[in-house]
Amino acid sequence: MSMISPSPSHRFLPAVWKLIRLRLQISFNGFKHASTIRKILTIVAGFGLLVFAGTILFLSWILLDFLRSPELRQYLGMDVSPFLQAMPVLIFTSLFLGILLSSFGVLLQALYLSGDMDFLLSAPVPIRAVFLSKLLQAVLPNFGLIGLFGLPLLFGLGLAGHYNLLFYPLVLLTMIAMVLAAAGLSALLVMLVVRLFPARREAEILGFIGAILIFTCSQAGNLFNSFGRSTDLSGAQVSNMFSLLMRFNTPWLPLNWAGQGLVALGEGRWLTGTLLVMLTLGLSAAAFMFALATAERLYYSGWAGMQVVARKKKPLRTIQAGVHGETSRPLTTSRAIPVVWLRRLLPSPVWGIVWKDFLLLRRDLRNLSQLISPLIFGVIYSLMLFRTGGQPPPGQGQAPDWFMNSFHSLLAYGNVGMSLFVGWWLLGRLSGMAFSSEGRNYWMLKAAPVRAGHLLTAKFVVAYLPTLAMGLFFLTGISFVQKIPLAGYLYSLVAVAMCLAGMNGILLAFGVLGANFKWEDPRKMSSGNLGCLGQFLAMLYLPLSFGMFIGPLWLIPAFNGPQVYGYLAGFILGVGLTGTCALLPPWLVRVKVERLGDA
Amino acid sequence: MPEAILIETHNLLKRYGDKMAVNNVSLAVHGGEVFGFLGPNGAGKTTTIKMIVGLLQPSSGKVTVAGYDVQTQPLLAKASSGYVPDTPNLYAKLTGRELLRFVGDLYDLDRKQAAQRTDELLRMFDLTAAADDTVDSYSHGMQQKTALASALMHDPKVLVLDEPTVGLDPKSARLIKDILRQMAERGAAVFLSTHILEIAERMCDRIGIINKGELVAVGTMNELRSLGKAGEVSLEDIFLGLTGGAEEAEIAGILK
Numbered sequence: 001m002s003m004i005s006p007s008p009s010h011r012f013l014p015a016v017w018k019l020i021r022l023r024l025q026i027s028f029n030g031f032k033h034a035s036t037i038r039k040i041l042t043i044v045a046g047f048g049l050l051v052f053a054g055t056i057l058f059l060s061w062i063l064l065d066f067l068r069s070p071e072l073r074q075y076l077g078m079d080v081s082p083f084l085q086a087m088p089v090l091i092f093t094s095l096f097l098g099i100l101l102s103s104f105g106v107l108l109q110a111l112y113l114s115g116d117m118d119f120l121l122s123a124p125v126p127i128r129a130v131f132l133s134k135l136l137q138a139v140l141p142n143f144g145l146i147g148l149f150g151l152p153l154l155f156g157l158g159l160a161g162h163y164n165l166l167f168y169p170l171v172l173l174t175m176i177a178m179v180l181a182a183a184g185l186s187a188l189l190v191m192l193v194v195r196l197f198p199a200r201r202e203a204e205i206l207g208f209i210g211a212i213l214i215f216t217c218s219q220a221g222n223l224f225n226s227f228g229r230s231t232d233l234s235g236a237q238v239s240n241m242f243s244l245l246m247r248f249n250t251p252w253l254p255l256n257w258a259g260q261g262l263v264a265l266g267e268g269r270w271l272t273g274t275l276l277v278m279l280t281l282g283l284s285a286a287a288f289m290f291a292l293a294t295a296e297r298l299y300y301s302g303w304a305g306m307q308v309v310a311r312k313k314k315p316l317r318t319i320q321a322g323v324h325g326e327t328s329r330p331l332t333t334s335r336a337i338p339v340v341w342l343r344r345l346l347p348s349p350v351w352g353i354v355w356k357d358f359l360l361l362r363r364d365l366r367n368l369s370q371l372i373s374p375l376i377f378g379v380i381y382s383l384m385l386f387r388t389g390g391q392p393p394p395g396q397g398q399a400p401d402w403f404m405n406s407f408h409s410l411l412a413y414g415n416v417g418m419s420l421f422v423g424w425w426l427l428g429r430l431s432g433m434a435f436s437s438e439g440r441n442y443w444m445l446k447a448a449p450v451r452a453g454h455l456l457t458a459k460f461v462v463a464y465l466p467t468l469a470m471g472l473f474f475l476t477g478i479s480f481v482q483k484i485p486l487a488g489y490l491y492s493l494v495a496v497a498m499c500l501a502g503m504n505g506i507l508l509a510f511g512v513l514g515a516n517f518k519w520e521d522p523r524k525m526s527s528g529n530l531g532c533l534g535q536f537l538a539m540l541y542l543p544l545s546f547g548m549f550i551g552p553l554w555l556i557p558a559f560n561g562p563q564v565y566g567y568l569a570g571f572i573l574g575v576g577l578t579g580t581c582a583l584l585p586p587w588l589v590r591v592k593v594e595r596l597g598d599a
Numbered sequence: 600m601p602e603a604i605l606i607e608t609h610n611l612l613k614r615y616g617d618k619m620a621v622n623n624v625s626l627a628v629h630g631g632e633v634f635g636f637l638g639p640n641g642a643g644k645t646t647t648i649k650m651i652v653g654l655l656q657p658s659s660g661k662v663t664v665a666g667y668d669v670q671t672q673p674l675l676a677k678a679s680s681g682y683v684p685d686t687p688n689l690y691a692k693l694t695g696r697e698l699l700r701f702v703g704d705l706y707d708l709d710r711k712q713a714a715q716r717t718d719e720l721l722r723m724f725d726l727t728a729a730a731d732d733t734v735d736s737y738s739h740g741m742q743q744k745t746a747l748a749s750a751l752m753h754d755p756k757v758l759v760l761d762e763p764t765v766g767l768d769p770k771s772a773r774l775i776k777d778i779l780r781q782m783a784e785r786g787a788a789v790f791l792s793t794h795i796l797e798i799a800e801r802m803c804d805r806i807g808i809i810n811k812g813e814l815v816a817v818g819t820m821n822e823l824r825s826l827g828k829a830g831e832v833s834l835e836d837i838f839l840g841l842t843g844g845a846e847e848a849e850i851a852g853i854l855k
Contacts, residue, residue: 349707360690363733440688443682444688
């Protein structure tokens with residue numbers, strides 16, 4: 001019997017190339033087997049990026065040239081050249097810090113949580129090669145994104161400043177060196193943290209914090225604006241900003257050496273430029289080599305440590321206790337009453353699914369980050385509402401009373417519409433993804449004797465209860481601020497509860513039609529266009545259903561009819577429409593539920 | 600006299616586009632019987648099993664479980680059966696105890712009875728110490744045992760298992776074999792697919808062999824021996840004779 005003796009890939013660089021070539025092959029195969037439309041879109045997107053980079057290059061060239069003009073210097077009364085010289089320093093510092101911070105999450109995923117680690121580490125490939133290929137694979141998208149903006153800006157600066165030709169390749173070389181150094185240091189941080197905390201939990205927490213931070217920051221601007229912070233910049237502020245940026249351009253910070261050296265080389269100050277650029281390249285190489293050498297030890301031991309799963313006892317603080325049997329710990333009375341009430345009200349399988357879904361929503365941080373965004377949105381906009389008091393502008397006081405009253409109502413109910421919008425957002429996740437969120441676990445429900453109607457009811461309840469609670473919470477707060485009369489408040493309660501129920505029905509039905517159980521990452525839960533269509537239709541339904549409730553409240557008084565008729569007509573029309581939307585779409589898809597998960 | 604038929608497939612057929620995954624499979628499993636379902640990779644074992652437990656709709660043909668048609672009376676059929684898949688995808692963020700209680704709710708068990716049964720099963724599968732840990736911290740074997748425990752929660756008349764012993768240590772594998780035998784002795788029908796011929800030979804009262812979607816042999820060990828060529832005494836010989844002679848020769852050639 002002949003034996004084939006494989007030669008181990010002990011040589012470092014060929015092994016790295018083999019691993020990178022594998023990645024390229026996978027990407028190429030993905031493109032090759034994609035649909036024609038996707039191929040065309042990919043090519044168009046590639047050209048679009050090139051055009052985008054070209055546009056930035058052109059604009060920065062023109063703008064920076066303009067900033068150097070004597071006319072502008074005369075107009076501003078200051079010389080902006082030092083600021084222009086500080087620009088590369090800012091770009092390189094942002095690049096380094098950006099890669100250092102943004103790479104933590106992707107490196108954690110690539111180095112410890114990717115599915116091919118068993119395969120790679122059992123192959124005769126040096127661990128350093130695995131580390132480097134994973135590092136490059138993780139960092140390239142971020143580098144591409146930063147480079148897309150940074151490179152054209154720097155080249156534009158070079159063109160505007162008539163820098164010599166050596167400037168351009170050195171910009172690229174320095175950028176690559178600093179990216180590798182930042183990524184190496186970030187990887188070191190990841191490897192150290194993984195030794196202390198489990199990688200998977202770390203990724204969950206990181207994703208949660210990242211999502212919350214991004215969303216809060218994106219909405220914070222609106223809040224500041226509502227509190228009267230002006231975003232207009234005066235000439236003095238611009239001047240202050242320039243001087244602050246220039247103060248940042250100190251020669252003592254190693255991060256600044258790259259930018260300063262490149263500008264010096266571009267301007268022909270060879271000695272300073274060469275020294276600073278060489279120092280940057282040397283330090284970057286040292287940092288990267290240190291990371292690479294340390295990875296040999298830290299990476300493998302960290303990864304190996306992950307394979308030994310240490311289980312920790314978690315105290316059960318559960319809603320299942322007291323409703324599941326005598327052996328469980330008792331609940332406090334305040335919590336037990338609604339839970340027990342719900343337990344008695346719902347059939348056993350429905351209760352089981354509701355209870356299970358609430359536990360999973362609470363425990364999986366990946367779900368929680370998606371659910372908390374609407375809550376932050378609601379809180380920020382409620383604060384803005386508190387600020388304005390929700391009163392209509394008085395104008396010149398010539399408008400008739402009925403118009404002002406109707407306008408006040410519209411504003412009041414319009415703000416209720418905001419809480420419905422938050423509800424729409426939350427339901428998009430809870431209801432639209434109610435079935436998809438089961439993922440590969442769906443077989444348990446499918447193999448169990450659970451009616452389609454029970455399954456739909458359970459998913460309806462899971463989506464509806466938190467949304468209703470949040471909608472009513474906002475409504476109560478807004479009504480309190482706007483001093484809405486009790487009757488109006490109660491009417492709004494019914495309107496919000498029913499509008500949300502109708503929306504829940506629509507989104508749930510579309511969630512069934514577009515259910516996708518084959519996902520690993522919850523962000524990829526939604527597939528196809530049906531989910532988007534459901535969201536779109538629910539968005540159209542929102543003003544329509546709400547209009548049914550509040551339309552008659554304006555129309556009937558406008559025609560001198562009694563207000564109570566307005567309430568009555570609104571109630572009948574609104575409940576009719578929303579009730580139909582709550583029940584009919586799920587009823588229509590019940591047959592589809594029975595066939596879900598057939599594979 | 601044999602007990603009632605608890606699993607019956609009649610001309611079961613499943614087609615994926617042009618590919619025939621299962622072709623006219625007809626078989627019957629009685630109560631008190633352990634039925635082994637063997638076949639090479641891709642022969643149609645898992646597809647057949649999924650149709651029996653109602654996870655997959657047949658292209659044509661009929662399946663009855665405990666006398667109920669899986670297509671027309673799915674709830675009654677599912678209430679009578681327990682299923683353990685080849686890959687135990689369980690809710691990762693539930694604890695073992697919570698998972699079993701959830702299954703108790705799905706099968707509409709009485710609360711006290713479910714709690715008692717949960718404790719019994721956890722003890723039986725040696726999972727009590729890990730009962731309050733989330734499933735994502737379990738090893739593959741523990742997840743497999745949890746899946747089996749959840750299939751046994753409602754004490755089903757029919758138990759269907761797809762590769763139940765994969766990834767289990769010898770002690771757990773032995774435990775599962777004992778449990779399956781006890782289930783059969785109490786009158787349940789046990790239908791299991793396996794690649795481990797030794798398990799099939801020792802445990803199963805009857806064996807079905809599927810190849811390329813078609814049921815090529817069904818019977819007791821003695822009946823299968825009589826089907827094979829002279830000298831084929833072990834199940835391995837019979838299995839290879841019925842399903843993989845050509846491939847076997849090819850592999851031997853490569854290894855020469």
